[in-house]
Amino acid sequence: MRVNYKKELEEAARNMILVHKPHTLIRMILRSIVRKVKVEHAGILLYEKSRDSYIVTITRGKVGTKIPPGLVRLDARSPIIRFFTQKECGSLLDDGALILDDLNAALKNMESLAGREDHEKLLLATKFQMKSFDTVVAVPSFYHDDLLGVLTMGEKVNKKPFKREEIDFFVALANDVAMALRNAFLFEGLQMEIERNKKLFLETTKALSAAIDAKDHYTRGHTMRVTDYSLAIAKTMHDESDEKPAAKFYEDLYVASLLHDIGKIGIPESILNKNGSLTDEERKKINEHAIIGAMILEPIRDLDGVIMGVKYHHEHYDGKGYPEGLSGDRIPFIAAIISVADSYDAMISDRPYRRAMTREQAILELERCSGSQFNPQIVKAAVSLYRKGQL
């Protein structure tokens, strides 16, 4: 049966476009070479930036004939690599492919090599390197001037020489490999940029919230603890439920927990750090921190969920909290979680006017206020975490 190279190529190109992991495509390409052109083995040397070397990454073909992946590592000064990267050798390529028979012929043609000892040395070394890999055709994958990889093919199973259309097929596939690698690098780069930016946002928020937290003498470390408790409670609730929240929910909860007291930046230190009980006026002033926090973040469109958490983390389940007196399920879930985490940490921390409760006492207090101050489901999750020794 004649191989329909056109169809093969179309398929390869089409598959490649959505393959972000180029290794999947390269595996397909090598399998297709081995099966359709019936070669003993085919493999690829892929450039690895971190080691500045070309590694035999994927091979296909009969065990025993093919090179085991990972074993062979060629640095940029290896003969085969230099052969492809030196302009001088270009004339020896057959439409982009290096064919062992052509190399042998050139070496026999002493005239063409006269006085070019270095060149002859390179050709000889390349020949030996090809032989050591049982390779009779090698095709480079270039992107502009960068050699990204080299396709290596063993002999045909029927030992006949390769036909023109088979060589063309290899060259086209080597180009496809270059494009797929380049495409995957682009995707990878964009995805790394996304991660980098997200990390930058989260770390900066954390650093600034920790700095603000450090101002309030009596709550030092409070922000990070509330963040840990909130996330643990949310995770427990979702582990026990069928609904899985989006990653966005956890990210919002993380940021809202970090920033829940950001509004305290608008409250005078003299009130925040007062040694002794507060007047009604001072208490009212402190309660404004929820609204002030929401106002600070209000211009940031992507923080809608976070703002809900900051603004309503002092609402009570029975409607007796502040700033709006929301009750029950009208309190945003994110705020109801922070409320429990925040109160729990407050109870187990020393205050100027009282000693810290034990964790057991604080859990009993959460249970006592379940349904009045706190959402019962969230208290249940906190209690279950405590019983497992995780709160």
Next chain:
Amino acid sequence: MRVNYKKELEEAARNMILVHKPHTLIRMILRSIVRKVKVEHAGILLYEKSRDSYIVTITRGKVGTKIPPGLVRLDARSPIIRFFTQKECGSLLDDGALILDDLNAALKNMESLAGREDHEKLLLATKFQMKSFDTVVAVPSFYHDDLLGVLTMGEKVNKKPFKREEIDFFVALANDVAMALRNAFLFEGLQMEIERNKKLFLETTKALSAAIDAKDHYTRGHTMRVTDYSLAIAKTMHDESDEKPAAKFYEDLYVASLLHDIGKIGIPESILNKNGSLTDEERKKINEHAIIGAMILEPIRDLDGVIMGVKYHHEHYDGKGYPEGLSGDRIPFIAAIISVADSYDAMISDRPYRRAMTREQAILELERCSGSQFNPQIVKAAVSLYRKGQL
């Protein structure tokens, strides 16, 4: 001359892979159809999400015969669109292509339509719609079950019917278009995510810095003004130089300017807001804000450049500043710019112990301290901005 469809396809596929703007590829594909297959005109209806419609976006061919781009808008209920999205019509497709002649034949074959009035109506409406566009072949571009677009072809210039390989060529290209669109959407999505995250980081930093700024009664708005001045000075310097800094420099300068006084969060309000002159002890305490600011941001790896700006924005060009007494070019450039912007804004703002200077006076003061407190090049840029009425 016979068209080498294999080569055409390879080229199209290869070009597509790195084309993030699918319109460029589609334009190439349509041009190639018009030139190689010699059709009167070819065009594409592309799905536009915001309008939930298919728009004739790009057309190629003789003026007068081709549909002007943008003029035609088909909603999802249009006959041609319904034809491709209804399973029932699938049997009328020739390897994925809708050919006007086949449609006419089906309509003449009354038997096959017996009792299927709705179906007959749709076929008739599709036929009229194709005729109104002078279209004799239409090929859908699907990605999974989503119809992303429809390629439309006019008659061949020689009026002969299309050959099998020509129809195959159209179908292959329509698939390529689908993949290119899908690929471009992926890239676009990733790029939007990057923008979104970067904006979130910058806006959150800005909001938190503004909140911290608002604490310090005498500097309200100072942070945003310093940020504006720093960026304006940097821009002027670079406009006058051949070296263009990376976007990263401006981003670092923006963030460092926003956060240059972040360390003040560690200084007691009683000192920051003191009415009257400071003791040496208090002055020393305030000077710590540069180091404290750097410490707050230290854990964030990507803020290296920013931290330099925060830490050294009180160094003097002659080495008499703090915290380290660096001099000349050993002071990071980013910090030297903030130093000038910061001092300029301080001079033109009221303080509890003195009235604001005029801008003219402040500029004279910058010039007086050029080479001692300030980097002369930066002062020069500030003066030039002031003379243009931009500072």
